[in-house]
Amino acid sequence: MKPVQPLQTGPAEAAERASTVNQTRRSALKVGAASAISAGMGVYAPFVRAQAMEKIAVRLDWVTWGAHAAVHLASQKGWFKEQGLDPTIEDGNGSVTTVQLVGNGNFDIGHASLAPMIIARSKGLPIKAVANFARKNDIGLMVPKGGGIKSPKDLAGKKLIYTAGSLEAPFLDTFLAAGGLKRDQVELLAVDAASKIPSYIAGRGDGVFSSVPNVLPAVAGPRLSEAILFADVGLQFPSFGLIASEDTIKKRPQVLRKFASVVSGAWTYIQNGHIDEAVAAILAQRAQSKLDAHAIHGMVESFLEFFTTPASVGKPVGTMVASDWVSGLKVMETAKLIGPANPAEYFTNDLLDLDLIKTLGSR
Secondary structure, three states: OOOOOOOOOOOOOOOOOOOOOOOOOOOOEEEOOEEEOOOOOOOOOOOHHHOOOEEEEEEOOOOOOHHHHHHHHHHHHOHHHHOOEEEEEEOOOOHHHHHHHHHOOOOOEEEEEHHHHHHHHHOOOOEEEEEEOOOOOOEEEEEEOOOOOOOHHHHOOOEEEEOOOOOOHHHHHHHHHOOOOOHHHOEEEEOOHHHHHHHHHOOOOOEEEEEHHHHHHHHOOOOOEEEEEHHHHOOOOOOEEEEEEHHHHHHOHHHHHHHHHHHHHHHHHHHOOOHHHHHHHHHHHOHHHOOOHHHHHHHHHHHHOOOOOHHHOOOOOEOOOHHHHHHHHHHHHHOOOOOOOOHHHOEOOOOOOHHHHHHHHOO
C-alpha cells in the first residue's frame, strides 16, 4: 500500500449473476427546438417535464469522506436529474446503522461497508448488495512510515489501537497469526471509534486498525504512515458498495437501477482522470463542512486503489464477481461471523445498466 504524502494544511470503511442488465434503449424526444438523448433504460436526459421526478432516500455510511465522491459528483453534474431521480442524501454514523435502517425500509438505498450487510443478512435481515465499488477489503493496520513494522510478525510487544465493536475486532487473532503471533504478545488498546485517529496521532499506540482509505490520508500530516492490509494476509472480502432491502428491490427496481448505475458511472468517470473534479464536487456540495481539499483528494485516490481484485480485472465498476463472494463469505464463516452462505442470496448484478455506466464514465 503506497503511503500518502503529508497534508499541507494539517490533520484531518450460487454463482455470478448472469442476468446483469445489459440493454439500453435509445430514443429522441423533441421539445421546441431542442432534442437530447440519454443512454439508460429509455429515460430522456433533460426532460423533467416529460416525466415525474422519482424521489429516492439515500443513507450514507458516515459524514463526508472520499468514498462519497461519486454521489456528490453525480449530484453536481445533474446526472441523477437526467435519469429522472430526485435523491435525498443523508449522512450516516456508521455502516452497521445504515445497514439496519436500509434493511428495515427507512431508506431506499444505502452506501455502506458490505461486511456488516453480510452479517445482518446471515441473521435474517432481508437486504442485498446491489453494487460493489471497493471490491478489495479496505481494513488494515496503519503504522508509522519507516518505523520498521512491515508485516504482522513485526508487531511483538507493540501497542495497537482498535475498536471492540468495529469490523477489525473479530479478525485480530487471524491477522496476528499471519505473523506467528498470539494476542498476548501484543498490547491491544480498545478505544471508541471517534478516538481512534486522535489516539494514534497523539502517539498512544504503535499502530491503529481501521479503514485505510479513510484514515491514512487523515494522519499523513501529523504522523506519516503506511498500511498493512488485511487482504494481504488472507482476510479478503467485499468492502464498500450500495445496499437495498429485498422489498425495495421488488417494488422499485427501476429507481434503484438508475441510482446504482449513475453512481457506478460516476466512479468510472472519476477513475478516468477526474479526481480533481470529484473533489471539487464534494467541496461544493458540502461547503458548510469546510473540508480539507488535500485530505479529501487523498481519500478518493486511496479509495480507488481498492476497486479491483484479481477476479474483477476488466469488469465494469459496481459489478460483482461470484468467486470474490464465495471466498469472502468463507473468510467470514471461518471467523464465525456467519454460517454457511449461498452468494446468490447476498448480492445481485441485476440492478446495474452497463450501457449507462459506460456512457457516463466516458463523458
